[in-house]
Amino acid sequence: MWVNRVTGRRDNGGVARTIDWDEHEAAIVLVDQCALPATYRLLHVASVDDLIAAIQRLAVRGAPALGAAGALGVALAARVHGTDTAAVHADAQRLAAARPTAVNLRWGVERALAALPEGAGAVLAEARSMLAEDERVNREASAHAADLVLQRCARRPLRLLTHCNTGHLAAVAWGTALGAVWHLHAAGHVEYVLADETRPLLQGARLTAWELARAGVPYRLLPDSAAAAAMAQGLVDCVLVGADRVAANGDVANKVGTYGLAVAAARHGIPFVVVAPSSTVDKTVPDGGAIVIEQRDAGELTHVAGARIAPDGAPVFNPAFDVTPVELVTAVVTEHGIFAGAAR
């Protein structure tokens, strides 16, 4: 048995799992990402309503982790509602709608629902198979991305810039863009990682810095607004980001701020690499213009840690994501290789 490096729990996969099923409690167990970096704690979620709340406050977040949450949530609903399949489907639709941009959430829900005719046990088995699949798929996608970075960047060791959080915490295990960092760091190819703090919810400052420190990867935290200057000063060899939904033409929806990074990277001739499992590619969406962008509460901008930093009632523009056109992307890399981008 292995002690899970992130959850601290024993699991037999030898990999750090951020979200899992606890058969003893018949509940979903997940790392509460809202408490990090100050506190490492696990949430035990035994109802779909509680899971939706956890998703909406980003206690569980990141496209692959949301896919797993969606599938496990359906398994929870099937166990609670038994043969009342209408109730299971109603819960499933509420779950899939909890956050509209990351396609993996709905994808995970639908994959688990497909097993419902075989019963609650089959749904749980499908969800658990997805957990194991997630780590394999993301290791492969990030390994392809790491190879591409080595091919496209002559300088050694590498100075990488990343945005938001795309590591173990954003997936069931391993991660996507940070997964490529783990591969490159293990091979001795990383000088440092510049981690965007990623306003307003600070996934970079709170989560990516925490993961990089635990992994022993040299890093520096920077304001999102300093990323372009870092590129202009020659401090960046490659930008590595994740994705929440990739359109059929290769346009990429990702954490807000990604588009600006791509524009700056293009201006400075810096490779811009997107890492995602193929489950994040949504071929039903022709291009980025058709991707629904989640708009989040004003309080995320007008307050920091509960302290008001803007006038009462200040009107805001707070999209959780933006869309980077494929023309600005060197490569969208999945477990199958390069899906889109200039490097194809």
Ligand SMILES: CSC[C@H]1O[C@H](OP(=O)(O)O)[C@H](O)[C@@H]1O
């Ligand atoms: C490995 S996917 C991570 C992806 O999800 C993040 O969004 P959020 O923190 O709102 O779930 C961000 O867009 C990351 O690139």
